[in-house]
Amino acid sequence: MATLNIPDDLYAQLQELANAENSSIEAQAITVLQKGLQVNTQPKDEEKRKNVLKILEESSRNRRRLNPADFGLPDSTELLREDRNR
Numbered sequence: 001m002a003t004l005n006i007p008d009d010l011y012a013q014l015q016e017l018a019n020a021e022n023s024s025i026e027a028q029a030i031t032v033l034q035k036g037l038q039v040n041t042q043p044k045d046e047e048k049r050k051n052v053l054k055i056l057e058e059s060s061r062n063r064r065r066l067n068p069a070d071f072g073l074p075d076s077t078e079l080l081r082e083d084r085n086r
Helices: 008-021 025-041 045-062 076-085
Strands: none
Touching: 008 025
């Protein structure tokens, strides 16, 4: 098992936290380290937004453009022009 040299004030804080949580200092140190490492490995909000934008761009590129004429439907532009000419 590895040994860590930490400052006395930090050790005291860890000891207080362990006492408050009814756990050992070792267990509390592991918990704090695990939480800290999870925060650093999770994508940040900015990275999440970039990923969402990438997905949206890809989906719009891959989306098939539908032409109403392919289904025997009139073009909406023609319908609007007819309606305006009335």
